[in-house]
Amino acid sequence: MDNKINIKVNINGDDYSLEVEPNTLLLDLLRNKLGLTGTKLACGTGECGACTVIMDGLTVNSCLVLAAEVDGKNITTIEGLSKNGELHPLQESFIEEGAVQCGFCTPGMILSSKALLDKNPNPTDEEIKIAISGNLCRCTGYKKILKAIRSAAQKMAC
Amino acid sequence: MLKRINKFEYFAPSTLAEAISLLAEYKGKAKLYAGGTDVLVQMKQRKITPEYIIDIKNVPELNGITYSPEGELRIGALVTHRQFAISKNVPEKFTMLKEASLAVGSVQTRNRGTIVGNICTSSPAADTPPALLALDAGLKLVSSTGERTVKICDFFTGPFKNILKDTEILTEILIPDLPENSGGIYLWHSKITEEDETLVGVGVVVSVDNLQNKVCKQARIGLGSVAPAPMRAVKTEDFLKGKILDEDTIGQAAEIAANESLPRSRAEYRKEMVKVQTKRALSQALKRIEG
Structure with a gap:
């Protein structure tokens, strides 16, 4: 039962050829093998969204994805958002609006927001709430998070 | 906090025939795997410890939503809640199933989880079964020895229990046309x-x-x-x-x-x-x- 699996995957624009165990989770691959620790583990059962990454344009909970099945996929983690030392507008807005408290939900929250804005650049508050409904903030800073996403949407429209 | 899952052998068959033969070969020790939103949680909770995982996502026969001229809607086993909810192949008369799909989990869960998986997990609290019961859906179950179609009202037998045999794959949902009015x-x-x-x-x-x-x-x-x-x-x-x-x-x-x-x-x-x-x-x- 030791069939290692070879995968090719693009993470944050870089191509990787990797050998993974069948029972390695995408989350563990990112954090432990690739050192991308911006993706967080919290509940481990797909309820909290702290481990959210974008896979082929759609958000997924990386704690519920096998590394073996990401062969050929494109994955964006929070580390992939800033370009040449410049923060992504969402990251800027989260800081400006004080939408980061303990910070544990922030990477997932920002990636869910990015997936939304990539498809819908001018969302309503209701659409934003639905988009981040799978990301729980235990500091309960939702109002500021909402404000930050609205402000980022405006910035990105300019 | 649940982290680890047991060791297993991973298969990703590319045809239905191959998937079915793997299931027959590793009868009782294998688990079919599509969206993983239930299976991996059950594995983390040690409710199941399969020795073999058969990932069916590369099986093309299990894709797709089709609406026939006879008014029947067919939903393949790999159709996710998201795909169904945004599908243009679904006529308005079946909107209620979109409503049920949108009631499932969170965005992340709907991006991965499938309607067929929702049925197979057979949670008493699942959202798509009540809609599918009202729509009188049929379920096609295929194994190496043949296939049968059962009505969804005859499928569930208890909490997280159903009539699916460990050699069978639920390949598609068949929703008959609705009467006029x-x-x-x-x-x-x-x-x-x-x-x-x-x-x-x-x-x-x-x-x-x-x-x-x-x-x-x-x-x-x-x-x-x-x-x-x-x-x-x-x-x-x-x-x-x-x-x-x-x-x-x-x-x-x-x-x-x-x-x-x-x-x-x-x-x-x-x-x-x-x-x-x-x-x-x-x-x-x-x-x-x-x-």
């Missing part, structure tokens, strides 16, 4: 917890003779989270047949539905909510016939 809806509300599990879900399809007299030709009602398994409210359906669907009749039907539901926990509240939601669902389904 039919309307359907799925209504639900949830516990306020981290997973927002459905507390009461009601799927309704009503068909009337004509829009003027509103005599009920047929009604099908699926209830979720109020019995050990998703159930049809058969007594309520029988009561409605042949009656004029006025406010009084709908009120009485809602009472009957509450009485025939079999909730175990929070029983009093759940029964009351079955009444409320069934009444709303019947009235709103009727409005949808009028368009």
